[in-house]
Amino acid sequence: MVALQTKKGVPFEFLTLELCREFHCLPSQLRHESWETMELFLEMMQIEQQFQKRDQRVAEKKHG
Secondary structure, rough: OOOOOOOOOHHHHHHHHHHHHOOOOOHHOOOOOOHHHHHHHHHHHHHHHHOOOOOOOOHHHHHH
């Protein structure tokens, strides 16, 4: 997954690409969803990424 560090200044088209990749859908399909729903998923993806980074740091400390 492409890093989703911050949403500020990220073009809407890039966010659309991220969501289409995540949900294996076309932009035309995604347009039927509300912005609130898309924003919620982007926030959850960002939280998930933070946990993955934390888990990776813990694993690196444990193994090396």
